[in-house]
Amino acid sequence: MATWLDGTDFARYALIPEELLPTWEGTEADEVMEEYVSALRMAGRDILTLGAEPLSITWLAKPLTFARWCYADDDTGLLSAVHAAGSADGWKDVLTLELGGRYVLADAAYEADRILGSLRHAQQPAEALRVELSPGRYRVQSLIVDPDPKTQFMLERLLPE
Template identity: 35%
Template sequence: MSLTWLETEGGPFIVVPRSALAQWSGTEGDYDRACEVMDFVGVLALPDGAEALVLWDEPLSTTYFPEHRVLVRWCYAESEEGVADIIRAGLPTAEWEGGPVLSTTGELVMFDAAYLGTEVGTLTDSTVLELGAGRYRVDSASIEPDDLTSFRVHRFVELA
């Protein structure tokens, strides 16, 4: 399985509902709010009542596993070979920490928080998280199968 890893220019990633992309102001205002999040993940309110998820910590390469609804952040590993298998094997035994609740109207888009939402697809790379409308708790865990490999993972748990 080939994975597509996204990078930022040094700041956090932001995950915004596609319907609210135009509301993300990047370095013109929202970026500073995203940088204030000191947890692994945090939720920010947008002007129309939509919510955005901030992935903080370090500016780690990040990818999405849609079949597990999991964002994977690369802390360290010797190579990309076998990463998908390492993550799949680690998910069932990961020690999950409960996280914030995110409400969404559906499809989400992850990109570098420094950019305007309107620049997604033109000036900045992005990835789509296909989630249905609803409320999701975003739990976090580490997958560290050996001393040379570490990934931070965030899963979307649908709430009733």
């Protein structure tokens, strides 16, 4: 089973470079609140944001994919659905950005102290996830998958360019 961030009050997650986390105030993503996938720049670094709905989210490191839980009884079919979707038609190019290094995925409205506290104390449910990416340019693509009539996940994958 994946580790899920259990929804967001703000309806927006941010993939924050770890070195910028101590200065994160929780208001940086305010201007992109309505978009499903977007990016901001902070201190010369790109920050990926995912949201517009308060869905639970997880990070799958091997396929470089974020999955948001639209509806499902559980996540047992998630990995097979993501792998099956890998070669599927319908992926929509959303944006391209520069990423690389250690990141933290968290509710974009949380302040640094709350995010850092969550990482230190490994609380349940989790409020932050660590993500590590090789440096480079990434294309972000989105796809909604319906592995069965009772299951739907929204996927955002990172494709190295």
